[in-house]
Amino acid sequence: MTPGLAIILALAVPLVGMAAILILDRAPNFREAATLATGAILIALTTLVFLSVGEGARPGFVLTTVVGGLPIAFQAEPLGAMFALLASVLWVVNSLYSIGYMRAGDEKHQTRFYMCFAIAIASAMGVAYAANLFTLFFFYEALTLSTWPLVTHKGDDKARHGGRVYLGVLMGTSMALLLPAIVWVYSIAGTTDFTPGGVLAAPLQDSGPLPAILMGLFLFGTAKAALMPVHSWLPNAMVAPTPVSAFLHAVAVVKAGVFAVLKIAVYIFGIDFLSASGAATPFLWIAAISILLASAIAMHQDNLKARLAWSTISQLSYVTLGAMLATSMGAMGGALQIAAHAAGKMTLFMCAGAIYVAAHKTLVSEMRGLGAKMPITFILFFIGAMSIVGLPPAGGSWPKFLLMLGAADAGALFAIGVLILSSLLNVVYLLAIPVMAFYLEPAGAGARSQGSGGKPIDWRAMKEAPLLCLLAPALTAALALLLFLFADPLYRYLLPMLET
Amino acid sequence: MNLAAQLPVLPIIIPLIAAPLTILLPPRRLKGLLPYVFATLVSWIVFAASAALLHSVATAGPISYHMGDWAPPIGIEYRIDLANALVLTLVSGVAALAFPFSYASIRAEIDDRQLSMFYAMALIAMVGLLGVVITGDAFNVFVFVEISSLSTYALVALGAARDRRALTASFNYLVMGTIGATFFVIGLGLLYQATGTLNMADLKIQLAGESNRMVEAGFAFILVGMGLKAAMFPMHLWMPNAYAHAPSAVAVFLAATSTKVAVYVVIRFIYTVIGADFDFAGAAFNWLIAPLAVAGMMFASIVAIFQDDLKRMLAYSSVGQIGYMLLGVSFGTEQGLSASLVHLFNHGLMKGALFMAAACVVLRLGTQTCAGYAGLARRMPLTAAAFIIAALSLVGVPGTVGFISKWQLLAASFDSGRPWAAFLVVGASLLAVIYMGRVIELMTMREGAGGRTKEAPATMLIPLYILVAANVYFGLNTEMTVDLAERAAVALMGDAR
Amino acid sequence: MDFVTFALERYNYWIFITLMMMGLYIVIARGNLIKKMIGLNVFQTSVFIYYISIGKIDGGTAPIYLPDDLKARTAHAGDHAPSLAGKSEMGAGALRPDESLHDGFDLAGNDLASLTAPAERPDAAAIHAAPAGGANDILAAPALTIDGPGAGADLAHQAADILYSNPLPHVLILTAIVVGIATTAVGLALIVRIREAYGTIEEDELEAADDIAEFGHIPHKPGRAA
Missing domain, CATH: 1.20.58 (Methane Monooxygenase Hydroxylase; Chain G, domain 1)
Structure with missing residues (x-):
């Protein structure tokens, strides 16, 4: 099979899987088997593409041409191939977790849930392999729409409100800012193809503030990257079931956003033009503010998922920051951050879900002493938190290092300070949780106490979450550790994206 | 006689003859199937003829047909180029779906005895619209406009069986429509006085380089007159009520075609007759059409958000969408014009589908209030799915025709150096997200009053889904719409020079 | 005095404009639907007059083909040949x-x-x-x-x-007259139906009835007398 074909199949297979899920509506075991089988095939396909890109190939595929020479086309390049592989692997891991979580929680509309997930992953593949902005936008919107039913899964007033904000912000910004920006680029450069070295450098020579305006449209139009002030959808999306938060709002959706930002910076503007035109400078500051402000807000969140969501906003801005540094080290740091944060944050979310399933606790303040009852969960949480903070031996330490190097290259010393300060804040609001769980006495231990949902919980009978709910975070935690060891091959793999 | 040579007149002559015949068919025998089937067949023949015309024009260039073999400019000329072939195909295509669609809906909404009359009038309304599009004679436009308007007044009034407000809506439409048509005639009179001809192509030749107050006044009268018919803001007041209270099937046809035809006439007069390089036209573009288009886009979309009646909401949305088309026209560039033509076609597809879905709901649930749509996704899943896809198309989600329209319009805005217009367009489509999202949320997230209801019959669902499929198909394959519209725009601009 | 001459010479236009404005005013200002129809008719008629007057040529005859011997006489009938x-x-x-x-x-x-x-x-x-x-x-x-x-x-x-007088505007307006009659007929038929359905043909009463149907009461509208 040629890699070009593999790209198309990577988009088609999840859709076939979706059909299978629909057909197997009445047989849950087979239905879940269909999800997992789809995931396995998808990993094989994305791996194939990944390896082929590693050998220097740039497999592509033109699906159809829509408007005036604008094709829906795909082309794999290192960043996209990495994102696709990451997403497909984590999808399978997350599916394992979903099965445990959804069954333990006896959730309704499970078929719809898995179907929407399959469409979402197909859209994420489309984003990852998009060869031009037009295709990227196409799948970006598909991703928004297909995840909306997942966000509103619970169907209550809170979910409705969350869904409204989710759709409103994501679609609103993408239609009001991203689409005009894309058309503007098309109008200026005559193409929206992702081209190494960018397409805007020549036509926008000495054009005043226009590059900065365009960059602003792109950055705020890609609200999935959650740069402040277009971040508000993310905390609201936390009404979704935990697997959705874990996969979509730590990996697929948000990473699609920062991935798009990075691609636009590298392949549309081009790193050199970005730094020469000064288009990035204002947004470097906004990204820095976003990092610190989101971290500060995260410290005040007692709800664990909300805290993780705010942490995500902060961490996503690392990638934006990396892109806006407009240096090769910064861009590389951003790229690695995509992978490292995905593994780390997903671990954290799945641990949060495991705690909810086993102990019905959602508030951080209630987790004191829980470590004794759920040691594995909290150890995994600890590893995830280390990766987010950027402590060796977790994968998250490399991107921070590269970002600092990039900041030094760009002469943006304040960015180094921001990164250090943010890591300290991370320590406070993330690492403190497992420490509390292990070393503090539980409040009202030994007696019956209330769970977050108001259900009475027998403290003594509490134990670890179901096996599937532990296996999945264990895998991602392992990935977070592996990323530390294998950062160099990944670095070398990604390096060609900066060649012009 | 060579039938192929007579092709241009067939879309007019066949339904014109068929309409009186329809009245003769018994409305109450065989459940009224006779007039229904007859009218449907006629509409299909007309569509086939229009499609053949489009094909012929696209491959062999414009056709000029001389009515009664009287050579223009004395005789009436039917002149078909790409621009009107495209609109012709839209009108006859929507008709070819609206006629089969109408049966169940119209039988439920009007008195059985009126069935033959209804189909006769519907055919005449169609003839009128087709005639407006096909003719190359300016006065003929007026005649056809009135033919379609008169039958439309009656069709709208038929909604009185369900809601008496249809009568007042129809009366208001009549008053406004007549004023509009009369303004149009005044404008024609002034142009005639200035040139001594009524043939559009000849008018163009005579007016070349002309710029004086008489022509300007004539142009202004024509613009206002057709603006009224096109429901151009702020002359749209007749439309929401007329669409809301007309029988559902009538609303489908009107919403998808009638205002588009009026917009087409505006385009035709600006480019083919007056000429866009005419100074006054430039001023009208910048200081009249563009501001009104923008005001319509914004104002009507905001009003749509607050409507309780779904059909009225869709009607206000149409006023806003007319604004998009006029905005494209006002750029005065080939791209803007082609974006307008594309949107004209695409909007017909989406509004047709939306009104069809609304008609299905009226048939089964008897309601057209937004609140009545609560839980529709569970009660009538097929209808709801169709509505959602069409609504996404209206909003402009990629993969639908709405996106194509928006893309073209944005590209035209940027290329003509009007970034502000691009942001106004996307701003207006955000408003569309709100008013459509509100209904979609009701449909999917709320529980309805009743349990699962019977779906609409196949005669309604099949045309509905054909239109929905067209919304997606033309959103992915724009070979027909965009390419033809671009060629049509080039030709129109060529006319204008 | 040039301007006065200029304006007076075009008296047919002044008639047309006056009638047109009167018609439009009646349509807008009158609440009675029949009166509205009358206004609409006046409005349309003004346009008919406009068309007829632009086709008329002083001394011109009806555009009918005449044999040669008659031609001469007709030609002399006018002030100027x-x-x-x-x-x-x-x-x-x-x-x-x-x-x-x-x-x-x-x-x-x-x-x-x-x-x-x-x-x-x-x-x-x-x-x-x-x-x-x-x-x-x-x-x-x-x-x-x-x-x-x-x-x-x-x-x-x-x-x-x-x-000859120019026959074309006259022919054109014949069409428009027919259209006008049809419009009047449809309008009057609608008024009859409105009267049957509502029991009134006064616009404000119709609006009130519709408002009650829609809102259950007559909403306060500024500027409207109670």
Whole structure:
């Protein structure tokens, strides 16, 4: 099979899987088997593409041409191939977790849930392999729409409100800012193809503030990257079931956003033009503010998922920051951050879900002493938190290092300070949780106490979450550790994206 | 006689003859199937003829047909180029779906005895619209406009069986429509006085380089007159009520075609007759059409958000969408014009589908209030799915025709150096997200009053889904719409020079 | 006094405009639907008059083909024999500007030559000349343009040696009259139905009835007397 074909199949297979899920509506075991089988095939396909890109190939595929020479086309390049592989692997891991979580929680509309997930992953593949902005936008919107039913899964007033904000912000910004920006680029450069070295450098020579305006449209139009002030959808999306938060709002959706930002910076503007035109400078500051402000807000969140969501906003801005540094080290740091944060944050979310399933606790303040009852969960949480903070031996330490190097290259010393300060804040609001769980006495231990949902919980009978709910975070935690060891091959793999 | 040579007149002559015949068919025998089937067949023949015309024009260039073999400019000329072939195909295509669609809906909404009359009038309304599009004679436009308007007044009034407000809506439409048509005639009179001809192509030749107050006044009268018919803001007041209270099937046809035809006439007069390089036209573009288009886009979309009646909401949305088309026209560039033509076609597809879905709901649930749509996704899943896809198309989600329209319009805005217009367009489509999202949320997230209801019959669902499929198909394959519209725009601009 | 002359010469337009405004005013200001219809009719009729007046040529006869012997007599019946198309002759100052309704205007619309002999048009320049003059003269003081003895004028001279009124606007407006009658008929039929359904044909009462149907009460609208 040629890699070009593999790209198309990577988009088609999840859709076939979706059909299978629909057909197997009445047989849950087979239905879940269909999800997992789809995931396995998808990993094989994305791996194939990944390896082929590693050998220097740039497999592509033109699906159809829509408007005036604008094709829906795909082309794999290192960043996209990495994102696709990451997403497909984590999808399978997350599916394992979903099965445990959804069954333990006896959730309704499970078929719809898995179907929407399959469409979402197909859209994420489309984003990852998009060869031009037009295709990227196409799948970006598909991703928004297909995840909306997942966000509103619970169907209550809170979910409705969350869904409204989710759709409103994501679609609103993408239609009001991203689409005009894309058309503007098309109008200026005559193409929206992702081209190494960018397409805007020549036509926008000495054009005043226009590059900065365009960059602003792109950055705020890609609200999935959650740069402040277009971040508000993310905390609201936390009404979704935990697997959705874990996969979509730590990996697929948000990473699609920062991935798009990075691609636009590298392949549309081009790193050199970005730094020469000064288009990035204002947004470097906004990204820095976003990092610190989101971290500060995260410290005040007692709800664990909300805290993780705010942490995500902060961490996503690392990638934006990396892109806006407009240096090769910064861009590389951003790229690695995509992978490292995905593994780390997903671990954290799945641990949060495991705690909810086993102990019905959602508030951080209630987790004191829980470590004794759920040691594995909290150890995994600890590893995830280390990766987010950027402590060796977790994968998250490399991107921070590269970002600092990039900041030094760009002469943006304040960015180094921001990164250090943010890591300290991370320590406070993330690492403190497992420490509390292990070393503090539980409040009202030994007696019956209330769970977050108001259900009475027998403290003594509490134990670890179901096996599937532990296996999945264990895998991602392992990935977070592996990323530390294998950062160099990944670095070398990604390096060609900066060649012009 | 060579039938192929007579092709241009067939879309007019066949339904014109068929309409009186329809009245003769018994409305109450065989459940009224006779007039229904007859009218449907006629509409299909007309569509086939229009499609053949489009094909012929696209491959062999414009056709000029001389009515009664009287050579223009004395005789009436039917002149078909790409621009009107495209609109012709839209009108006859929507008709070819609206006629089969109408049966169940119209039988439920009007008195059985009126069935033959209804189909006769519907055919005449169609003839009128087709005639407006096909003719190359300016006065003929007026005649056809009135033919379609008169039958439309009656069709709208038929909604009185369900809601008496249809009568007042129809009366208001009549008053406004007549004023509009009369303004149009005044404008024609002034142009005639200035040139001594009524043939559009000849008018163009005579007016070349002309710029004086008489022509300007004539142009202004024509613009206002057709603006009224096109429901151009702020002359749209007749439309929401007329669409809301007309029988559902009538609303489908009107919403998808009638205002588009009026917009087409505006385009035709600006480019083919007056000429866009005419100074006054430039001023009208910048200081009249563009501001009104923008005001319509914004104002009507905001009003749509607050409507309780779904059909009225869709009607206000149409006023806003007319604004998009006029905005494209006002750029005065080939791209803007082609974006307008594309949107004209695409909007017909989406509004047709939306009104069809609304008609299905009226048939089964008897309601057209937004609140009545609560839980529709569970009660009538097929209808709801169709509505959602069409609504996404209206909003402009990629993969639908709405996106194509928006893309073209944005590209035209940027290329003509009007970034502000691009942001106004996307701003207006955000408003569309709100008013459509509100209904979609009701449909999917709320529980309805009743349990699962019977779906609409196949005669309604099949045309509905054909239109929905067209919304997606033309959103992915724009070979027909965009390419033809671009060629049509080039030709129109060529006319204008 | 030029302006007064200019305005008075065009009295047919003043009639048309006055009627039109009256009609529109009635449509807008009257609440009774029948009165609205009447206003609409006045409005439409004003346009009919406009069309009829632009087609009329002073001294012109009905456009009916006459045998040769009658031609001569008819030709002398008018004050001045030269046809409209023979502008070059008229331009010599033979006419007093205030003498008739239309002589002062060189209306291209009434230029029969361009209508009757399209196939014989010698060249584009000649075609162009007639309307160009026609359009401008409406705005300029009623002086006549001299086309010069072009080939087109010659041809036209041959084609029409009798002064005809321009029949085309009359024919056009015949169509519009029919349309107007149809509109009135539909409008009146609607009024009958409205009266049956609502029991009134006063607009404010109709609106109140609709408001009650929609909101359950009459919403307060500023500016409307209770």
